[in-house]
Amino acid sequence: MLITLCYVYMWVRFQKCYSALIRNSLSKLKNSSFTFSVCSSPALVSSTGRYTTPYRDHVLNEDIVFLQLGDKAVYVTKLQACDDLSKWTVLLGSSLVYVPQRDSISFIIEATEYRVGNYYSPTSNKKVLKWSDYCRPLACSPGQPFRAVAQASVDNFSRIGVAFIENRLQLDNGLVPSKIVPVVLQDSLLNKLLEKQCPKRPKTLTSELLCCTHTDQCCTEPLLYHLFTDHQHQHFHRGSLLLTTQQGGSEALCKAQDLGPVDLQNHCLESHNHMEGHRHHLHLSSCYECLELENSTIASVKYASAENIPDLPDDYLVGLDSLDDDDDEEQEFFLQNGGFRSNGKPPNVLVYTGGCQKRFQAVCQVLSECINMKDNIIYPLTPQQALSDPWMDNTRLLVVAEEETLTPQLQTCFLTYLSLGGRVLGLASTLCPAGLCLEDREGQKGLVSRLSFTREDSTELELNVLASGKVYIRDTKGGGQVELWGELKGDVTHQRDMVIVRVMHGVDGGEAVLCQVHLEIAPEKLMSECFDELKVSNALRYEVLKEILVSLGLSCELNQTLAPSPVYLLATSQKAKANFLKWLQIHADQNHFLTMSKLSLKMVSCSELQDVPLLPEGSLALVTDCSDFENCTQFNMDTYSKNLKTSLLGHTMLYTEVITSTMDLLEGLNQQLPKDVGLIAVAAQQTQGRGRGRNTWLSPLGCATFTLTVQVELRSRLGRRIPFLQHLAALAVVEAVRTLPGYEDIDLRVKWPNDIYYSNMIKLGGVLVTSTVIGSTFHLLIGCGFNVTNSNPTICINDLIQKYNIQHNRSLQPLNCSQLIARTVSCLEGLISSFQEGGPDAILPTYYKRWLHSGTLVHLWSEDGVEAEVVGLDNNGFLKVHTKEQGLVSVEPDGNSFDMLKNLVVIKQNY
Numbered sequence: 001m002l003i004t005l006c007y008v009y010m011w012v013r014f015q016k017c018y019s020a021l022i023r024n025s026l027s028k029l030k031n032s033s034f035t036f037s038v039c040s041s042p043a044l045v046s047s048t049g050r051y052t053t054p055y056r057d058h059v060l061n062e063d064i065v066f067l068q069l070g071d072k073a074v075y076v077t078k079l080q081a082c083d084d085l086s087k088w089t090v091l092l093g094s095s096l097v098y099v100p101q102r103d104s105i106s107f108i109i110e111a112t113e114y115r116v117g118n119y120y121s122p123t124s125n126k127k128v129l130k131w132s133d134y135c136r137p138l139a140c141s142p143g144q145p146f147r148a149v150a151q152a153s154v155d156n157f158s159r160i161g162v163a164f165i166e167n168r169l170q171l172d173n174g175l176v177p178s179k180i181v182p183v184v185l186q187d188s189l190l191n192k193l194l195e196k197q198c199p200k201r202p203k204t205l206t207s208e209l210l211c212c213t214h215t216d217q218c219c220t221e222p223l224l225y226h227l228f229t230d231h232q233h234q235h236f237h238r239g240s241l242l243l244t245t246q247q248g249g250s251e252a253l254c255k256a257q258d259l260g261p262v263d264l265q266n267h268c269l270e271s272h273n274h275m276e277g278h279r280h281h282l283h284l285s286s287c288y289e290c291l292e293l294e295n296s297t298i299a300s301v302k303y304a305s306a307e308n309i310p311d312l313p314d315d316y317l318v319g320l321d322s323l324d325d326d327d328d329e330e331q332e333f334f335l336q337n338g339g340f341r342s343n344g345k346p347p348n349v350l351v352y353t354g355g356c357q358k359r360f361q362a363v364c365q366v367l368s369e370c371i372n373m374k375d376n377i378i379y380p381l382t383p384q385q386a387l388s389d390p391w392m393d394n395t396r397l398l399v400v401a402e403e404e405t406l407t408p409q410l411q412t413c414f415l416t417y418l419s420l421g422g423r424v425l426g427l428a429s430t431l432c433p434a435g436l437c438l439e440d441r442e443g444q445k446g447l448v449s450r451l452s453f454t455r456e457d458s459t460e461l462e463l464n465v466l467a468s469g470k471v472y473i474r475d476t477k478g479g480g481q482v483e484l485w486g487e488l489k490g491d492v493t494h495q496r497d498m499v500i501v502r503v504m505h506g507v508d509g510g511e512a513v514l515c516q517v518h519l520e521i522a523p524e525k526l527m528s529e530c531f532d533e534l535k536v537s538n539a540l541r542y543e544v545l546k547e548i549l550v551s552l553g554l555s556c557e558l559n560q561t562l563a564p565s566p567v568y569l570l571a572t573s574q575k576a577k578a579n580f581l582k583w584l585q586i587h588a589d590q591n592h593f594l595t596m597s598k599l600s601l602k603m604v605s606c607s608e609l610q611d612v613p614l615l616p617e618g619s620l621a622l623v624t625d626c627s628d629f630e631n632c633t634q635f636n637m638d639t640y641s642k643n644l645k646t647s648l649l650g651h652t653m654l655y656t657e658v659i660t661s662t663m664d665l666l667e668g669l670n671q672q673l674p675k676d677v678g679l680i681a682v683a684a685q686q687t688q689g690r691g692r693g694r695n696t697w698l699s700p701l702g703c704a705t706f707t708l709t710v711q712v713e714l715r716s717r718l719g720r721r722i723p724f725l726q727h728l729a730a731l732a733v734v735e736a737v738r739t740l741p742g743y744e745d746i747d748l749r750v751k752w753p754n755d756i757y758y759s760n761m762i763k764l765g766g767v768l769v770t771s772t773v774i775g776s777t778f779h780l781l782i783g784c785g786f787n788v789t790n791s792n793p794t795i796c797i798n799d800l801i802q803k804y805n806i807q808h809n810r811s812l813q814p815l816n817c818s819q820l821i822a823r824t825v826s827c828l829e830g831l832i833s834s835f836q837e838g839g840p841d842a843i844l845p846t847y848y849k850r851w852l853h854s855g856t857l858v859h860l861w862s863e864d865g866v867e868a869e870v871v872g873l874d875n876n877g878f879l880k881v882h883t884k885e886q887g888l889v890s891v892e893p894d895g896n897s898f899d900m901l902k903n904l905v906v907i908k909q910n911y
């Protein structure tokens, strides 16, 4: 075990080390006439470390060994021109799109012999690197030795080099690479090669050349098919690309201008016929009429009249203008790449739902919850706009989310966008680029199925999703590069259906992630029996969506760095306010600053607020005389006051729209508070909400977040059993809802020790208690957060109410934060005083009524540990379980060492 760990450590460490070394050195050599070559086989390495090779022209006498590992060595060599490609064969799908990439390295890789033994055995510890995943193969010479010319970024070239010297570089054809030599590759060389192999093509190497597979017989046969025969599998898992040599779909677009107009209407009917039958070959790759149709559509998109552009934004030029004047090179690069720069792309996300407004709203909602909305604007794209407006240049992402079959014109239009380097997210749509077909699974439509999603780091996520009723089938004849990202597990063992695929389309970097599961549908919109099954996977649904969106180039970082807002002093009565204000004035310094542990508050009046000079970092304005607070949309003080039924707790409030954490607002302050001030801090949003342990508590709008100050005498009943306080606080949240007339059966529960759950399935709230003892008193802060109106990414109380209404044909009103915070504080005060009067027995019946563990069987210590039955809480608030062997034992709620829902607990104390 230790040896394995050491190996892993050394591998990770030194692997990184080589990569960095090679990459840095390559960058330094960038503008010089030197570079690195890597070479293998002891036979080729002379005693001086130089290699002798049939490729002598790339090896000069001055070559020096830079790094040596076993029989592999890295040399510093003179950079050579690649001057003989006359007998080479262009690799379709790569070389035809040869666009000189800035900072990339062209190189020749040479391979001599087939691998033997278990060089890449699946059981080997070596992480195989498939070369074509890290470079763009351009052309090859299949003889002996086999040679291929390719292009890679500096980073990827370093990775390929490191994999080579570590014997884990894999060629697609099973040959063992023996040498990698960077070369200077002239555009003219490839141009010549192309001309030779596809003579009818125009000379310029642009994406238009892609059309040759349809129009030019000389290219209809796969070139160099044998090179990739290893990869003729049905589909490939994430991280391993399928490269085939035919181009299909709408890539056949280059000769749009040459064709006369065609009858789109008639063609539309004809093309529908293509889709009949069991297998739907939806992409238009082989029929001449389809080709005409594609071309005419392109022409219509290209030459659409400017007057026909009603709504869609046109900020493409803004993007260009905003480039620095002296950044001509970048502008040129941008234009060369079809207007889709990797950075600073136009911010428009277009959503096509076939004109369905409801579906647009659903997609818009989920997108806005995932992507950074400061950098993106979401627009609907109507069918008419799609076909007539010049939207392609302005679009960062096209979301196709119509379930109905796309017309051939739309199919072509969207595939054109893709082949021009666009990015597409397909959500249960029939969009089907080359390399894929759609197959019906009518029986699965609308059913909850189990999705297995492969993340970028190769880990798997398993979640429940709603199936669209269609699945993807690999169409190897269609070409294209397809990666499998998500499969549905069928009823039959081993049955797996492809439902999320990533397709690299065309030569300009077009990329589509196509899903045949409804990632856009929020469970609460269905409210059928599948609500529970989908809700438990709701957070994972967002994870999957975000991962897909990130891969399509959108930022899903929550970088809305909300600035903390002023704090308002509020109270349920003038008396309570005046009382606290008096105390504040005494404790503030001469500049009206009140300094606490985490931040300080500067007391200001409402009229002064606008003129307050910039406050020092960590300071917030405390507005002490706000009379028009009713303007606040997030919190209603009247509702709060009406619902607060306490004698002390929560009558004085510090309210703020945005704060790091409500705990920060009271830490340090609570220890000085007089006994008669029941202070509560409430925030509409927290930017650094804290959970138990080191957890973060996400606190978006709609989540009730507050911290309450409570003082408990050490000698009191509760003071002697202070762990009980967290149970009381969690119970108070549940009681706040379930004691409302009509809401008694809402399935909200406490999970020991201090979580609030929907049934035994999803957490929707939690409690965090901190305490300080001063003299004979506990000064406690009870932080509490629970989702009230925020359905996503997990679940909220109003979802449960809505579900209840549907199931029981009722019309209970949704609840709000102001009301529920007040009711929770009221319930808590009631529970604390019951406990102080009657001890645990006074509250335990209610606690047991609401908790979700009665009679649960758990395992102690580990999953195979002793079985025990949960009995209840002991006198200190610890969990009491019964085992045959040990009788009653207690478990402390002190961290993450147990997981009640996994039925696992760890004993901390024996009776």
Ligand SMILES: O=C(O)CCCC[C@@H]1SC[C@@H]2NC(=O)N[C@@H]21
Binding pocket: 660, 661, 662, 663, 686, 688, 689, 690, 691, 692, 693, 695, 697, 699, 704, 705, 706, 707, 755, 765, 766, 767, 768, 783, 784, 785
């Ligand atoms: O479940 C947990 O881990 C406890 C979550 C407690 C969150 C609340 S929200 C109000 C208060 N402020 C915080 O930063 N945390 C608590």
